[in-house]
Structure formats: structure tokens, C-alpha cells
Amino acid sequence: MKTYLDCYPCLLRQALSAARRAGAPESQQYSILLETMDELRAFPLGSTPPQLAHQIHQRVRQLTNNIDPYREDKEQATQQALALYPGLKKKVNEASDPLEMAIRIAIAGNIIDLGAAENYDLDATLQHVLSQALAINDIVSFRMALARRPSVLYLADNAGETVFDRILIETLDTPVTYVVKAGPIINDATLEDAVAAGIDQVAKIIDNGSNAPGTLLDQCSKTFRNHFAQADLVIAKGQANYESLSEISAPIFFLLQAKCSVIAGELGIIEGGAVLKQQKISQ
Amino acid sequence: MKTYLDCYPCLLRQALSAARRAGAPESQQYSILLETMDELRAFPLGSTPPQLAHQIHQRVRQLTNNIDPYREDKEQATQQALALYPGLKKKVNEASDPLEMAIRIAIAGNIIDLGAAENYDLDATLQHVLSQALAINDIVSFRMALARRPSVLYLADNAGETVFDRILIETLDTPVTYVVKAGPIINDATLEDAVAAGIDQVAKIIDNGSNAPGTLLDQCSKTFRNHFAQADLVIAKGQANYESLSEISAPIFFLLQAKCSVIAGELGIIEGGAVLKQQKISQ
Numbered sequence: 001m002k003t004y005l006d007c008y009p010c011l012l013r014q015a016l017s018a019a020r021r022a023g024a025p026e027s028q029q030y031s032i033l034l035e036t037m038d039e040l041r042a043f044p045l046g047s048t049p050p051q052l053a054h055q056i057h058q059r060v061r062q063l064t065n066n067i068d069p070y071r072e073d074k075e076q077a078t079q080q081a082l083a084l085y086p087g088l089k090k091k092v093n094e095a096s097d098p099l100e101m102a103i104r105i106a107i108a109g110n111i112i113d114l115g116a117a118e119n120y121d122l123d124a125t126l127q128h129v130l131s132q133a134l135a136i137n138d139i140v141s142f143r144m145a146l147a148r149r150p151s152v153l154y155l156a157d158n159a160g161e162t163v164f165d166r167i168l169i170e171t172l173d174t175p176v177t178y179v180v181k182a183g184p185i186i187n188d189a190t191l192e193d194a195v196a197a198g199i200d201q202v203a204k205i206i207d208n209g210s211n212a213p214g215t216l217l218d219q220c221s222k223t224f225r226n227h228f229a230q231a232d233l234v235i236a237k238g239q240a241n242y243e244s245l246s247e248i249s250a251p252i253f254f255l256l257q258a259k260c261s262v263i264a265g266e267l268g269i270i271e272g273g274a275v276l277k278q279q280k281i282s283q
Numbered sequence: 284m285k286t287y288l289d290c291y292p293c294l295l296r297q298a299l300s301a302a303r304r305a306g307a308p309e310s311q312q313y314s315i316l317l318e319t320m321d322e323l324r325a326f327p328l329g330s331t332p333p334q335l336a337h338q339i340h341q342r343v344r345q346l347t348n349n350i351d352p353y354r355e356d357k358e359q360a361t362q363q364a365l366a367l368y369p370g371l372k373k374k375v376n377e378a379s380d381p382l383e384m385a386i387r388i389a390i391a392g393n394i395i396d397l398g399a400a401e402n403y404d405l406d407a408t409l410q411h412v413l414s415q416a417l418a419i420n421d422i423v424s425f426r427m428a429l430a431r432r433p434s435v436l437y438l439a440d441n442a443g444e445t446v447f448d449r450i451l452i453e454t455l456d457t458p459v460t461y462v463v464k465a466g467p468i469i470n471d472a473t474l475e476d477a478v479a480a481g482i483d484q485v486a487k488i489i490d491n492g493s494n495a496p497g498t499l500l501d502q503c504s505k506t507f508r509n510h511f512a513q514a515d516l517v518i519a520k521g522q523a524n525y526e527s528l529s530e531i532s533a534p535i536f537f538l539l540q541a542k543c544s545v546i547a548g549e550l551g552i553i554e555g556g557a558v559l560k561q562q563k564i565s566q
Contacts, residue, residue: 005299005312013292029288030328037320045313118544261401 001243003049004262008040011049014115015056018186021073022064032060050214050244053115057185057213068184070114070159077112077160077187078196080122085163091130092171099146100139102171104129107255107274109164110157110238114187115213116259125257128272135258135273142253142276150232152176154203155215157238157256159189162197165237169202176203177227183211188240214240217248239263245279252279284526286332287545291323294332297398298339301469304356305347315343333497333527336398340468340496351467353397353442360395360443360470361479363405368446374413375454382429383422385454387412390538390557392447393440393521397470398496399542408540411555418541418556425536425559433515435459437486438498440521440539442472445480448520452485459486460510466494471523497523500531522546528562535562 015036019029036056043052061067088105095101108129111120154169154176156162169176178199181188189197194205209221215236217225228234234252236245242254242263254277258264264271298319302312319339326335344350371388378384391412394403437452437459439445452459461482464471472480477488492504498519500508511517517535519528525537525546537560541547547554 005309005316006296008316009292009296009299012295013289016288016292026288033288033291034324037324041317041320 001048001246001263001266003043003045003047003052004265006260006262007049007052010116010260010262011040011052011056012036013118014053014186015060017114017118018057018060018069019064022060022066022069024064028064032063035059035063048214048216048243050212050216050240053240054185054212054216054219058211061184070184070187073114074159074187074189074193075196077158078163078193081109081112081160081163081197084122084126085167088164088167089170092167098171099143101130102168103139103142103255103276104134104274106161106164106168106237107134107257107276109161110255110257111259112158112160112187113238113257113259114158116239129257129274132274134276135269136267136275136277138253138276138278141278145233145251145253146172146174148232149174151230153227153231153234154178155208155234155236155241156180156189156194157241158187159193160187160197161237162189162194162199166197166199166202168235169199177231178203178205179208179215179224179227180205181211182207182209182221185211185213188213212244214238214242214244216244242277248279249281250279251281253277254279284331284529284546284549286326286328286330286335289543289545290332290335293399293543293545294323294335294339295319296401297336297469298343300397300401301340301343301352302347305343305349305352307347311347315346318342318346331497331499331526333495333499333523336523337468337495337499337502341494344467353467353470356397357442357470357472357476358479360441361446361476364392364395364443364446364480367405367409368450371447371450372453375450381454382426384413385451386422386425386538386559387417387557389444389447389451389520390417390540390559392444393538393540394542395441395443395470396521396540396542397441399522412540412557415557417559418552419550419558419560421536421559421561424561428516428534428536429455429457431515432457434513436510436514436517437461438491438517438519438524439463439472439477440524441470442476442480443470444520445472445477445482449480449482449485451518452482460514461486461488462498462507462510463488463490464494465490465492465504468494468496471496495527497521497525497527499527525560531562532564533562534564536560537562 111125208224210219394408491507493502
């Protein structure tokens with residue numbers, strides 16, 4: 001997906017937010033704002049939003065000398081999600097359609113995103129996504145794909161959301177490889193975050209060799225790219241994975257919350273909509 | 284009020300929004316984004332948000348050759364508000380405390396602001412502001428000030444909001460001079476918008492000689508400044524009037540919705556809070 005002009009102010013906001021979370025004093029926050037505007041000016045049109053976000057957040061980490069500004073936010077999100085785990089498992093177990101319930105829970109968990117917005121309301125989102133119709137619902141195709149008991153490559157998004165992913169993985173009844181980032185970027189899940197969520201008990205965990213948001217294939221490791229090429233089924237969580245893979249021909253199902261007007265517009269749905277979308281594969 | 288760093292991404296978003304409303308093609312929207320970043324970079328720290336907004340919106344109007352990008356939005360807002368007028372008048376007439384009801388209605392109308400956000404939900408805001416406690420409520424002082432039947436200088440904010448102001452003016456029972464902008468800026472009310480709302484039937488209308496948002500006294504006409512200096516009581520509507528007058532010693536009551544985290548933080552209240560705040564006058 002291309003970067004829309006609306007992404008520019010959003011990325012400027014993100015740089016400021018990351019600088020603050022990294023503990024930068026106000027004078028440094030200001031110089032980071034100015035430098036981010038220079039970066040935005042220099043970026044070629046046609047880049048994807050994760051490409052811009054990657055560079056901008058990397059620069060903030062360098063300038064603030066803080067390799068993981070979102071560490072505390074990530075730990076809190078995981079603890080918050082783990083506290084909800086028993087209740088959500090019960091919902092799945094008692095549901096007339098456990099798979100659909102687990103999908104909805106995994107999508108609701110995608111609200112835990114500190115890139116798209118400054119904060120989130122997890123309880124309200126859960127309530128909304130568990131009770132409303134999905135804005136895009138390719139569950140019939142998803143069931144058909146799952147019926148073949150495929151090997152699933154599950155591209156993670158954020159820490160905390162990992163707990164909600166675990167619930168879906170436990171419901172899939174097929175082998176899953178869970179892919180995290182190789183290093184910190186925004187509040188995206190790394191190995192440490194996935195283990196804290198207990199993913200190691202239900203899936204094999206690998207990293208994609210990159211610390212860009214989403215999945216920028218040209219920056220991922222060869223090992224990951226092999227996994228990606230051979231996967232029977234890819235579950236790609238979150239906006240950044242959609243933004244980076246929306247034009248890649250692969251057996252992908254995107255699960256996400258449309259958390260901004262840009263992605264909602266791109267998908268043709270209302271902002272806040274919950275999405276289970278099958279990738280169109282060109283022949 | 285100083286410009287916070289959070290205002291930079293917001294002003295960049297505003298420039299893009301104004302360019303689109305002015306009908307700029309995408310290539311021009313992009314060049315306006317780049318130029319706005321240059322303007323933001325060059326602006327001296329310590330400026331108020333309305334000073335920055337004034338320059339940025341002025342430049343968008345020049346570049347797009349559109350002197351009033353928000354004209355259609357303003358007309359629609361006035362029509363929407365006029366349709367609500369009879370029902371809101373009834374609420375005031377039936378209220379146990381008509382003045383308080385009219386104040387709440389005038390504050391709710393401040394949600395009609397296309398600077399602070401891209402859109403607004405007038406019905407939800409009315410419901411909220413008419414039923415919840417005000418976040419800052421200096422109504423006791425306001426009643427005392429009104430009891431002297433002062434001449435009121437009423438600094439307008441947005442078109443459409445004007446209709447809600449009219450309801451308050453009709454309830455005040457004291458002579459009111461209603462101050463609009465001398466030319467278009469965002470969706471702020473001009474003479475034309477005030478007349479469309481019927482303000483000419485209930486108050487004398489003047490302009491402040493400026494087309495900056497809020498009230499930048501050094502850019503206002505001498506006539507207006509005389510009015511301001513002689514007013515027994517000033518009612519200042521909206522964020523931009525607060526941002527530009529918060530450090531001016533004058534008998535002001537600010538009526539506004541705190542529509543962003545910056546002003547909510549400055550006022551020490553939650554975002555979305557409704558405010559009737561008396562200016563502290565230094566001796």
C-alpha cells in the first residue's frame with residue numbers, strides 16, 4: 001500500500017510520541033520533530049508507510065540512545081492481556097462457533113497498537129468486535145483453507161496482542177510458526193514478548209530478521225523468506241502487515257482493526273471496522 | 284498559550300485538510316505539505332497556536348487561489364444548527380435554570396470546529412454536554428458578573444456554532460456586541476455566517492479587523508481593541524480564543540469544548556470536557 005499524504009502528520013506525531021517514551025527532554029523532542037520533517041521531505045513518493053515508519057523510529061532510537069522506547073508499554077500490555085486470557089478462553093469454549101469467536105478475539109487484540117494512535121481502549125474494542133459484524137469477513141474461505149490442515153505462518157503484530165493470537169492459535173488445530181520482529185520497533189512483539197504471552201507453548205517462534213514494522217520482505221532474512229514462500233497459509237496481523245504485503249501475491253489472510261481513516265478508506269470500510277480479508281492471488 | 288510540540292503534526296494535518304477543501308489536486312496537496320513543514324520549522328518557539336494556524340491557512344488559501352475553502356462546510360453547519368434551534372430553545376424555556384442550559388448549549392456548539400479535527404458529531408456532543416457536569420464550571424462568578432447587566436463583548440468562534448451562541452445571547456438579557464472575523468479563516472464565523480444564524484436580530488455585529496483564528500490583539504483593528512478594552516464582560520468562545528487570550532488580563536469568561544489533548548492538559552481536564560472558565564485577572 002502506498003503512503004497517503006495523511007500518513008505524514010501521523011508519522012510526525014509518532015516520532016514525537018516515540019521521543020517522549022524514550023525519555024527525551026523537550027529540546028530534543030523539538031529537534032527530533034525538525035529532523036523527522038526533513039526525513040519526510042526526503043522520502044521518495046511510492047514508499048509504503050512501514051518503510052517510512054521504520055526509518056523514522058530507527059532514527060529516534062539512535063538520537064535518544066534508547067533501543068526500546070516502548071518496552072514498558074509492551075510489558076504492561078502483555079500483563080493486561082494475560083489477565084483477560086481465562087475469560088476469553090471461556091468465551092471460545094462456550095461459543096457455538098469457537099473458530100469465529102477466536103478470530104474475533106484475535107482481531108480485537110489488534111487495537112493494542114501504539115503506532116496508529118497514542119492510546120487504546122481494549123475493553124471497549126473487545127465489546128465492539130465480539131458483538132458487531134466484521135466489516136470484511138472472508139471466514140468461509142478461511143475455513144476452507146484451514147480444512148486442509150495447512151502449516152500456518154502467523155505474522156505477529158504487537159506485544160499484548162500476542163495473547164489474543166495465542167487464543168486463535170489454540171483454536172486452529174494445525175501447526176503454526178509464529179513470526180516476531182528481530183528487534184524492537186514501536187510496540188511490535190519480539191521473541192521476549194511472544195514468550196511472555198506463552199506463545200512458545202502453542203507454536204514454534206521465529207523472527208523475520210528485521211526490525212521494520214510490518215513485513216518488508218527485502219529486509220527480512222533469507223530463512224524467513226523461505227518460510228514465507230513455502231507457507232500453505234499466512235495469517236498477517238495488523239495494519240503494518242497489510243500495508244507492506246497488500247500487493248504481494250501469497251496465500252494470506254489479513255486480520256486487523258482499521259484504526260485510521262487511511263486504511264479504512266483503502267479497504268472501503270468505516271474506521272474502526274474489524275477485518276478478516278483474503279489476499280487476492282494473481283495467477 | 285504556547286504552541287506545544289503536539290501542535291506541529293496537528294497543523295500539518297490542518298494544512299492538508301484545507302488544501303483538499305480548497306480543491307487542490309494531489310500534487311499540490313503534496314507541495315503544500317512540504318511547504319507547511321518549512322513554515323513549521325521556521326516559526327519561532329513561543330508563538331501561540333493561532334499565530335501558526337493563521338500563517339499556514341493563509342498560505343494554503345494563496346497557493347490554491349481559494350479565499351474560503353471552508354465556505355460549503357460553514358453553510359452546511361449553519362443549516363444543521365438552524366434545524367436544531369427550535370428544539371434547543373424549547374429546552375431552555377423549559378429548563379429549571381435557563382441560563383445554565385443556554386450556556387451548556389453554547390459550549391456544545393463549539394464542537395463545530397474543523398481546525399481541531401476533521402469532523403464532529405454534533406448530536407452526540409449535545410447529548411453529552413447537556414447531561415454531564417462541566418469540567419470547569421465558573422457559573423457562580425458568571426451569574427454575578429451578569430447581574431450587573433454589563434455590556435457584553437461576545438467573541439464568536441465557528442459558523443454554525445453561531446446559532447448556539449444566539450440561544451445564549453437571547454437568554455443573557457443584557458446588550459451584546461458579537462465579534463466575527465474580518466475574513467475567512469478555517470470555519471470561523473464571518474459577518475455573513477453570523478447573519479445567516481440570525482445574530483443580527485439579537486446583537487450588534489462587528490468584526491475584529493483580522494482573519495486570524497482566535498483573537499490576536501496586535502492584528503486586530505483599533506476599533507475592536509477599543510471595544511475589547513472597554514467591555515464590562517467578554518465571552519470568548521472556543522479553543523483558539525483561549526489559546527490567544529489565556530495570558531491577557533481582561534474580564535473574560537471562556538466557553539469551550541476541550542477538543543484535543545493539548546488544551547485538555549493545559550486546562551487540567553479530560554479531553555472532551557466542557558468549560559466555562561473565568562479569566563484570572565492580575566491586579
